Amino acid sequence: MFTSVDYEKFRALRITQMALHFEELLKDDGNDHRTPEDLFLTAAASALETRRATRIDKLIAKARFPIPHASIEEIRYLPERGLTEVRMQRYAVHDWGADPTNLLLVSPSGGGKNYIACAIGIAACLNEHSVHYTRMDELARELVIASGDRIAHQALLNKLSDVDLLLIDDFLTIGIDAAAANDLFTILDNRDQRLPTIIASQSGPTYWVETLPDKVAADPIVNRLASRARTINLGAVDMRRLQAKEERARRDHWE
Incomplete structure (x- = not known):
């Protein structure tokens, strides 16, 4: 699993969320049959969706809608x-x-x-x-x-x-x-x-x-x-x- 030093590197590269998703996938025994490349792409997609959801939340908050x-x-x-x-x-x-x-x-x-x-x-x-x-x-x-x-x-x-x-x-x-x-x-x-x-x-x-x-x-x-x-x-x-x-x-x- 990743160390604190690894996470410092991920933060510098701004891919912490992707690393967290990837680590969760690796820990799941149900993914033992999947290739590392497949897990990597799944983690990347999940991280991008998390980033998009955060960006949307910020846009809605910044707009100041009364409803x-x-x-x-x-x-x-x-x-x-x-x-x-x-x-x-x-x-x-x-x-x-x-x-x-x-x-x-x-x-x-x-x-x-x-x-x-x-x-x-x-x-x-x-x-x-x-x-x-x-x-x-x-x-x-x-x-x-x-x-x-x-x-x-x-x-x-x-x-x-x-x-x-x-x-x-x-x-x-x-x-x-x-x-x-x-x-x-x-x-x-x-x-x-x-x-x-x-x-x-x-x-x-x-x-x-x-x-x-x-x-x-x-x-x-x-x-x-x-x-x-x-x-x-x-x-x-x-x-x-x-x-x-x-x-x-x-x-x-x-x-």
């Missing part, structure tokens, strides 16, 4: 929601790095935009894409705070410009000031035709143009978001109310 358990498999396809299972399964395996097309999720409050956005974002992480989730009010606040430090401000703009998938929830649910709107334009312009953005909102592009404070910047911001975007209109089903009603029924709730 970290959201899953495309758990989405409910009610007829009124404008969703199809085929379309969502495509998003489950979508190569965001190869397709810069934006996605707009639109519905009134309670329509399930937040869950679907998180589910798509987590699926992107499972495919090893970097994702950044933020609400519009949080993003505006981050930009204002960072604006006091030129280096920190530029670093934030660079991060949001270069992440594989940027996901902005509650888009323009509340207004933003002109400085935040200008920064938003910079981010979207940097991403335009290069990297995709997902927008979840209670309203659509027409309202966004009217709401943005800088009318000169409003048209190019909305143009970069909506001109080459896929749109999912989730309809008026209040999923929050529906789920609460079903939960009361399951628990034999009384009032």
Whole structure:
């Protein structure tokens, strides 16, 4: 078996996990009939899968999803929601790095935009894409705070410009000031035709143009978001109310 000196060498080569898998295979009497080459390749595959799982866990944690358990498999396809299972399964395996097309999720409050956005974002992480989730009010606040430090401000703009998938929830649910709107334009312009953005909102592009404070910047911001975007209109089903009603029924709730 391997010694502590051996493991120091493995750590230097960054193959400690592979060595551990290999040692476990050697200790298993059921593998006596297998060749060393076969065991070596099995250990390498196991180590790579462990490394991939760790990388995915880090991507999901770094994205800061408010619903970290959201899953495309758990989405409910009610007829009124404008969703199809085929379309969502495509998003489950979508190569965001190869397709810069934006996605707009639109519905009134309670329509399930937040869950679907998180589910798509987590699926992107499972495919090893970097994702950044933020609400519009949080993003505006981050930009204002960072604006006091030129280096920190530029670093934030660079991060949001270069992440594989940027996901902005509650888009323009509340207004933003002109400085935040200008920064938003910079981010979207940097991403335009290069990297995709997902927008979840209670309203659509027409309202966004009217709401943005800088009318000169409003048209190019909305143009970069909506001109080459896929749109999912989730309809008026209040999923929050529906789920609460079903939960009361399951628990034999009384009032």
